[in-house]
Amino acid sequence: MTSIAFDVPLHQSHMMSDAEVKEYKDRIRALLQEKNAAIVAHYYTDDAIQELAEETGGFVSDSLEMARFGARCDAETLVVAGVKFMGETAKILSPEKRVLMPTLEATCSLDLGCPIDEFSAFCDEHPDHTVIVYANTSAAVKARSDWVVTSSIALEVVEHLMDEDKPMIWAPDRYLGSYINNETGADMVLWDGSCIVHEEFKAKGLQDLMHVYPEAAVLVHPESPPSVIELADVVGSTTQIIKASQQMPNEQFIVATDKGIFHKMRVLAPDKVFIEAPTAGSGATCRSCAHCPWMGMNALENLESSLQDGTNEVLVDEEIREKAMTPLQRMVEFQTSGDFRVRT
Known part of the structure; x- marks a missing residue:
C-alpha cells in the first residue's frame, strides 16, 4: 500500500456582523419552509449553522445520529x-429525498486516503476477512464492506464480531483501528489512513497543559495518536465526549478533537471550562489549530445558495447505493448504550 497524497484547502471564512448573520438566517428559514427542507449538521461546523439547524427543527450531532435523523426525517x-x-x-439511506450540501468540495482526509481501487485490491489480498470501514469513507468503499461503523459504536461492533471468530480488516484510520485492537484484543488488519486534524495533537504539549490544569479531565477522540490516547481520562466519539463533559464532576476539561465541538459543549455545560488540546509544533502560529479545513468550507452563504438554486446535489450511483445500503443499515440498526468509558 503506497502513501496517498492530496491537497488540503486553504479556506478563509468570511467574518460576518451579527446583523448579517441574522439576515442570512432569516432568508434561509424562509427557504427551508418553502422547500420543505431540513438542515442536518455536524458538531464541527460553524456555530451559526449549528444554531440555525436546531432553531428550524433540523439536527446537529455526530455522523451516526445524522444518518439516523436523515432516514427518519419527513422533509423532502x-x-x-x-x-x-x-x-x-x-442519500444512500434516503434515496427518495433530495440531498443538498453547501459545497461538494468539502471532503475528508480519511476518505481521500482510501481510494476504492487500492482498497478493493487490499481486501482481495485478505480473502475471508470481515471488512469493517469507518463512516469517513466514500460510497464506493462502503459498498465494498460488510460493516460501516462510527467511532461511537466501533468498539462494540468489533466486540460483537469477535464472537464469529473470523479475521477482520479495518479501514481507513490506523489510529482508531489500533485503539480498537488494543481495547478489544482483536487483531484486525489495518489500512494506513489518518485524520489530518487529530493526527496533529501532541502528547508532549498535552502533558505540559495537564500540569497547568491539574484538575482538568482529558477528553480525547480515538482518531488521535496512541501517545495522546494514553493520556486520556475518556476516549470517545464527539457525542461521548459531550456526554462526558456534562456528566463528569470536573469543572475543567482539556479536549482533543476538532474545536467546532466547543459550541455544543458550552451550550450544554455553560458553567464548565473547556480548553483546547495543543497541536502546535515548532514554528506554529497557533497553540491549537484543530479545525477541519473541509468542515470550514460550510458557511451560511453557500448553504443559502445551495438551497435557493438546488445546486450541490448529492448523487450516488444506484448499483453502489444498493451495495452500500446493507452495511449502512447494519450501522444504523446496531443497538449500543452510547455511554462513554472512563479509563482507569
Whole structure:
C-alpha cells in the first residue's frame, strides 16, 4: 500500500456582523419552509449553522445520529452541512429525498486516503476477512464492506464480531483501528489512513497543559495518536465526549478533537471550562489549530445558495447505493448504550 497524497484547502471564512448573520438566517428559514427542507449538521461546523439547524427543527450531532435523523426525517430535502461522505450516507439511506450540501468540495482526509481501487485490491489480498470501514469513507468503499461503523459504536461492533471468530480488516484510520485492537484484543488488519486534524495533537504539549490544569479531565477522540490516547481520562466519539463533559464532576476539561465541538459543549455545560488540546509544533502560529479545513468550507452563504438554486446535489450511483445500503443499515440498526468509558 503506497502513501496517498492530496491537497488540503486553504479556506478563509468570511467574518460576518451579527446583523448579517441574522439576515442570512432569516432568508434561509424562509427557504427551508418553502422547500420543505431540513438542515442536518455536524458538531464541527460553524456555530451559526449549528444554531440555525436546531432553531428550524433540523439536527446537529455526530455522523451516526445524522444518518439516523436523515432516514427518519419527513422533509423532502435534506441540507447536509458537513463533509461529502455524510451527504452520500444520507442519500444512500434516503434515496427518495433530495440531498443538498453547501459545497461538494468539502471532503475528508480519511476518505481521500482510501481510494476504492487500492482498497478493493487490499481486501482481495485478505480473502475471508470481515471488512469493517469507518463512516469517513466514500460510497464506493462502503459498498465494498460488510460493516460501516462510527467511532461511537466501533468498539462494540468489533466486540460483537469477535464472537464469529473470523479475521477482520479495518479501514481507513490506523489510529482508531489500533485503539480498537488494543481495547478489544482483536487483531484486525489495518489500512494506513489518518485524520489530518487529530493526527496533529501532541502528547508532549498535552502533558505540559495537564500540569497547568491539574484538575482538568482529558477528553480525547480515538482518531488521535496512541501517545495522546494514553493520556486520556475518556476516549470517545464527539457525542461521548459531550456526554462526558456534562456528566463528569470536573469543572475543567482539556479536549482533543476538532474545536467546532466547543459550541455544543458550552451550550450544554455553560458553567464548565473547556480548553483546547495543543497541536502546535515548532514554528506554529497557533497553540491549537484543530479545525477541519473541509468542515470550514460550510458557511451560511453557500448553504443559502445551495438551497435557493438546488445546486450541490448529492448523487450516488444506484448499483453502489444498493451495495452500500446493507452495511449502512447494519450501522444504523446496531443497538449500543452510547455511554462513554472512563479509563482507569
